[in-house]
Amino acid sequence: MNRSKPITWIRASLLAVPVLATQVAFTQLQISTELRPMSAAFAQEGGAKAERETRRTPALRNAIYEKLSEAQVAAEAKDYGTAKAILDELIATSGSKALNSYELANVYNLYAFIQYSKEDYAGALKSYEKVVSQPDIPLAMEINTRFTIAQLYFVQEQWQKGIDALEKWFAMTETPNANAYILLAQGYYQVKDYDKALVNVDKAIAMSKAADKVPKEQWYNLARFLYFEKNDVNNTVAVLEELLKYYPKKEYWVQISHMYGEQDKTSQQLAAMETAYVQNMLDKDNEQVTMAYLYLNADVPYKAAKVMDKGLNNNSIDGKSKNWELAGNAWRQAQELDKAIPAMEEAAAKSDKGELYARLGNIYLDNDQFSKAITAINKGLSRGGVKRPDTARLVLGMAYFNLNEYGKAREAFIAAGKDERSATYAQQWIGYMDSEIERQQALKDEGRALEAELAEAPGLQQAEGESGAAADEETAGDSAADVESADDSAAGEKEQAGQPAAG
Structure with missing residues (x-):
């Protein structure tokens, strides 16, 4: 008998969507209203690549700085109307008082802060794009703004634009951190470019390990999903093993058990699932039933029966006919007929077909309960749906024979013999x-x-x-x-x- 059981629900959990890029963008997005008065002619702030150009940045005049500071105070106090009015006034200046590129960049940066605070993300994006379009702004300001632009595109689920903006940011910065690689990986994941997504998530995990840090659980989950989607079983297992090292949760024990099965590592498959079971992690019906099937496949029917018995009696396993049948079969294989019988009685009573009554009659015969065997088999044949009526009638004939009812036994054997398989x-x-x-x-x-x-x-x-x-x-x-x-x-x-x- 093939005792294996498809466990497609585990595959579904392995394909579960990893942490969303939009969520990461929200949590990482930090809108800055910092103002930087520049008296020096050069702004060479850190973070740019060695080959970056030297920029001559215009100064932020004190009068403009004071107006910007006033607008900033109003914005941070959520008095957005006052803040916007001040900025509108600054934009309207002309002639000798007209704003230079750096001053304009600070004005648009503050506009963006106000718009973002009001959840006007499209407006904030336009304002940030105007910031980076200004010539000769400090390189650090451009770098930080481009990263914010990328995040805002992700917030709006404009994945490709977010990727493009982030790639520009990577081209400008010397020291991208692991979070940036993860953000890029999630962008590529969203456009289903899984190869590039994997390159970046693996880079982030490697950077975290190199810094003696534990990579975040969400990072491993993204890597797990991507490898599984590519049908890379070995690397999926490797990621799950890492997850269990740092985050020993139930879902990872269940998933790695399934993946060990894909590798035909049956002993490890059983061990992983059993580890979760003995820690009382398997609280779902299908998880416990899978545990029972794994025990049966490993020729440990007694443990399979105990799992089913416990779950059925505490109602953590659905008391449907199929589950009682599994319990009955497990008890029978364990040679515990006295326990197999009540389980199979439940299974037969809950079934709308006669097959389980025929099987129940077989167990009664094994247990020398001949009258009950006769009753059960006749009920099954009467109900219909018995897969092998000929076999059921052979058993029926044996039961009658053991009760010395030879006439009825003969009738049963003759009926069974009409099928060439039992003739x-x-x-x-x-x-x-x-x-x-x-x-x-x-x-x-x-x-x-x-x-x-x-x-x-x-x-x-x-x-x-x-x-x-x-x-x-x-x-x-x-x-x-x-x-x-x-x-x-x-x-x-x-x-x-x-x-x-x-x-």
Whole structure:
């Protein structure tokens, strides 16, 4: 019997969408209103590549700085109307008071802050784009703004634009951190460019390890998803093993158990699932049923039966017919017929087909409960849906035979023999039953003849006394031996006929 059971729900969990890029963008996005008055002619702030150009940045004049500071205070106090009015006034200046590129960049940066605070992300994006379009702004300001632009595109789920903006940022910065690689990886994940997504998430994880830090759980989950999507079983397992090292959660034990199965590592598959089970992590119906199937596949039916018994009795496993059937089969394979019977009774009662009653009858026969076997099999045949009616009728005939109801046994065997798959067994049983009937009849005839002979010679019986009594005892002993021999022969024939299994 194939005891394996597809566990597509585990595959679904492995394909679960990893942490969303939009969520990461929200948590990482930091809008700055910092103002930087520049009196120096050069702004060479850190973070740019060595080959970056030297920029001559215009100064931020004090009068403009004071107005910007006033607008900033209003914005941070959520007085957005006042803040915007100040900025509008600054933008409107012309002539000698017209704003230079650096001053304009600071104005648009503050506009963006106000718009972002009001959840006007499209407006904030436009303002940030105006910041980086200004010539000769400090390189650090451009770098930071480009990163913010990329994040805002991700917030709006404009994945490709976010990727493009982030790639520009990478081209400008010397020291991108692991979070930036993760953000880029999630962008590529969203556009289904899994190869590039993997390159970046693996880079982030490697950077974190190199810094003696534990990579974030979400990073591993993104890598797990990407490898699984590429059908890279070995690397999926490797990522899950890392996850379990740092984050030993139930879902990872369940997932790695499934993946070990994909690698045909059956002992590790069982061990991983069992680790979760003994820690009472498997609280879902399908998880516990999977545990039982794994025990059955490992030829440990007793443990499978215990899992099912516990779950069915505490209602953590659905008490449907199929689950009671699994419990009954496990108990039967464990040679615990007294426990298999009530489980299979539940299964049969909850089923709308007769198949399980036929199997129940088989178990009753194994347990020498012949009358119950007859009742169960007849109920199954009457209900319909028995997969092998011929086999069920063979078992029915055996039960009748063991109750010495030879006429009904013959009817059952004849009916079974109409199916060519059981014809040979049925004929063997009929032949054996006929010989048994003849043997029993011969014993009866012999007994009657002996009684008649003794009745005709009472004097001889009286003369022999104890000798005659001894002869009677010997004769009775021979008859008992013959009956015992017949029982043994019937049992042997029953085995030869191939009593059907319950599974």
